[in-house]
Amino acid sequence: MNAPLGVILAGGLSRRMGGGDKGLLELGGRPILGHVIDRLGPQTAGLALNANGDAGRFGEWGLPVVADTIEGFAGPLAGVLAGLDWAAGQGADCIVTAAADTPFFPRDLVARLCAAASEQTVPLVLAATPDPERGTIRHPTFGLWPVALRDDLRAALQGGLRKVVLWTDAHGGRLARFDDGPPDPFFNVNTPEDLAMARALMESAT
Structure with a gap:
């Protein structure tokens, strides 16, 4: 499989953070x-950002x-659908998505997602990551997605579907298991407390 395009998902409402763009919060001296x-750029053949509103606030990254x-x-x-539509215009077969508020995900994320898709x-x-109490936890903002299913996804969304795993399960989706923690490689910043924890993790890693 050729290196997929990457799409960073930043279109959420950030309600628990009080609104705004979580990806623009400061961590380690920069957003x-x-x-x-x-992390995602070197793993992919090109990047786009999924976000709503004024695109100019992300202008520094080009x-x-x-x-x-x-x-x-x-x-x-x-x-994901917005990313797939963009990728279709680039002639790509698939994309890998990552969340804009998750700064510690694996640097081999794409390779491991693609390996899990072998023979699909x-x-x-x-x-997905293991959890001793909850079993397997799926991370629906981190995935490998085929451009070929974008019209099916569009129809599902227009029909009211919102739960990621209902759609992926219906199309034979697989899981790539990441046993990389602790800390959780998919730890994301949802609250001010999470941001403080992310800053502590960043400091301990330097």
Whole structure:
């Protein structure tokens, strides 16, 4: 499989953070989004950012910004669809998504997602981690998504579907298991307390 394009999902409403762009919060002297770009960029054949509103606030990175085409903040699947539509225009077969508020995800994320898709006719894989109490936790903002299913996804969203795993399960989606913690490689910044923890993790790693 050729290196997929990457799409960073930044279209959420950030309610628990009080609104705004979580990816623009400062971590280690620069925005969280900068860390995400540094990790995902080298793993992919090109990057775009999925975000709504004024694209100019992301101008310093020089990335294409693609907005949701499904109205009403329909969740991460709407961002995936926007990314797939962008990738189709680039002639790509698939994308890998990452969340803009998750600065510590694996630097071999793409390779491991692609490996899990081995022999799949239509590559569709979500990242997952083990949890001693909850079993397997799926991370629906981190996945490998086929351009070939974008119209099916569009129809599902227009029909009201919002839960990622219902759609991936319906299309034979697989899991790529990441036993990389602690800390959780998919730890994301949802609250001010999470941001303080991310800063502590960043300091301990330097």
